[in-house]
Amino acid sequence: MAKRLVSLACEPVPGLGLQRAVGVGRLSVRQLDGRTRLNRLYQEGCAKIRIPKTYHGSALEAVVINTSGGVTGGDRMNWRFEAGPGTHLMLTTQACEKVYKSSGGVAENTISLSVEAGARLAWLPQETIMFDRAGLSRSITADLAVDAEALFLEPVVLGRRSMGEHLEHADLHDRWRISRDGRLLHAEDFHLSGPVRPVLPQSAVTSGRSAFATLLFVSPRAEGFVTEARRLIGPGGGVSCWNGKLLARVTAEDSFELRKILLPLVSLLNFGAELPKVWSI
Template identity: 50%
Template sequence: MSAQADAAAISTQRVKARARIEVEHRAGRSRLARLYQDGAAKIRLPETSADPLEAVLINMAGGLTGGDRLDWEVSVGAAARAVLTTQACEKVYRALAGHAEVDVRLSVGAGGFLGWLPQETISYDCAAFSRTLDADLAAGAEALIVEATVFGRSAMGERVENGTFRDRWRIRREGRLVHAEDFSVGPDIGKTLNRPASGDGRIAVATLLLVSERGEQLLEPARQIVGDDGGASFWTVGQTGKLLARLYAGDGYTLRKRLMPLVALLNGRAGLPKLWSL
């Protein structure tokens, strides 16, 4: 890239957006306590007649590229229940300079439940993306955290050869670290995903983490849905039970065929977010 083009990329207006939602249990059900929105980050609340409270996250910019910054913060109070999803798949476009950054901060009070269920992230060729997710759970709190990524839309003839993609999770319960992982791929994404030990040509991946003791009873049904293209396990860290499942597929459509029933299973009585089936 020439110095002139480099300067133009850096000076281009970038997205700096942030939104926060707080949910509390009041008068027998989960209700909105606070809502803050800044920039392109918006949160909408579809009408629901019973728990959990549903919220939809919207990036009004229509996608992310290098230099963009998007922050989501969710706080669920004691005994409250909330499920958050996105209006559509988040798209990460080619970066001319810098990384697109997403920061997610989640907290759940005692006896509460949070389902963090965004639709897939679609990464384009030469995209640069970095996401951090931190969750703090109180005693007896539960959380279902899902992130799925598709590296290029096969049906559109798109291929991802180059770029960077980083994802960092830190999950704590009662202040104790119960789950940590760092996923990083790039700059030769295409070559990496084609290796037998990594993707073996599969370009769509998903991670689902259920922090809950009930995960042990859901392990076998989860394994039946996952099948051979992925895996699921349950174990206990201290007094905290967690079920971890991973899926991979050759394209986003094939991934979603298993991802949707798995989310519905792990999300309990809330089932699958309505927007996922539209």
């Protein structure tokens, strides 16, 4: 009888799917007495938002948290942030987001940002770590007022080399759509799919390096930072600037080397604010 009970417990239940993580987070800020203050906050499922006490001048720092501890195929995260007129909002993540091996489908992460007149916003998540056979579809959509400024960063690590991890197969799709005053300013799609080891050594991908980042700085002051940004990045990437935006690509051997480049680079472009405290924990 005992053996029969064990057998029944291991059999799949018809119609019962795998448990998936779903999270929705919303936050908006407004200006009050010359400082950026919380206006609205909504969180659902595994999506949490925390606002630590910081000393960034007029900036408000919000920390995005996925309490499920990572994502895998079929998980869905949806975030929306709004910076009201004249505000300064800095967004980051509590830790690196880990994308685990998928048993089917991809994880979806949707980020929507709104930056109103005279506002400044920085989207500065920590690294996304891709494990072998992981799948992630991520979209960043931002609407900026004509005089708003914004800084966007997305660092990615394709397996942690210090842990002996190497990617053979992965599915990563990054989609960015950034508009200013209702007109498309920046659009890009980065897509790795299937066996990735043969394509990573290509110079148009990562030149064989396992860590990389894309940084976009939208500001009428962008051109003034090009020379220093190129010096900080060195031979591991490049910087272009046109039409009021600075675009940087960075590659490195691992996440530690990537951070050594990103920390001073973000400090240069982060509107005079300190880096998020969670980056140093």
